[in-house]
Amino acid sequence: QSVLTQPPSVSGAPGQRVTISCTGSNSNIGAAYDVNWYQQLPGTAPKLLIYGSTNRPSGVPDRFSGSKSGTSASLAITGLQAEDEADYYCQSYDSRLSGYVFGTGTKVAVL
């Protein structure tokens, strides 16, 4: 039922840069609603990683950055580390559904 589409998986070697896309529509990201990103480590609850499309909560390394353009958003991880292996989800608001929507989720693997 996800209305935000993400690639199932991305991978990279330690130190590399990876990006995760989040594609929506004119009723969510394209309607100027902010995108938020969450990191879910194995067996744990999701944790807020990026809010308001580009902002990092206190304690989140500046290796993580977010951007938004049109009906899509992206999460970039630079200087990839083994501890970044996790599932990542984007989230926004959808005016047609009048509620919050999540992306399909992306598993990041560190080679």
Place this chain on the structure above:
Amino acid sequence: QVQLQESGPGLVKPSETLSLTCTVSGASITTYYWSWIRQPPGKGLEWIGDIYYSGSTTYNPSLKSRVTISVDTSKSQFSLKLSSVTAADTAVYYCARVDAGWLDPWGQGTLVTVSS
């Protein structure tokens, strides 16, 4: 430090009602919206709905006919009821605070299995 803790039965029979409670500490429940989210095993996240301390609610249209979220400000708790459950409702259920459109923090989650 804001903390949320889910509680409730881990096993529910098909066709019965799933009931969970989220207890909030470290923040006033009257200041924010509060949300329920679920995650079936091995799958993605699904927003269930949210509530304001006044009792105003918003539900996911796909679950709206079966969901009721309520709040008890005297206990700093909000609750989820999901009726007529099936195996498809088996999931980890999370509660979270809604802050200007993002969800933070989250509770640790509780696994609810629907099985006879």
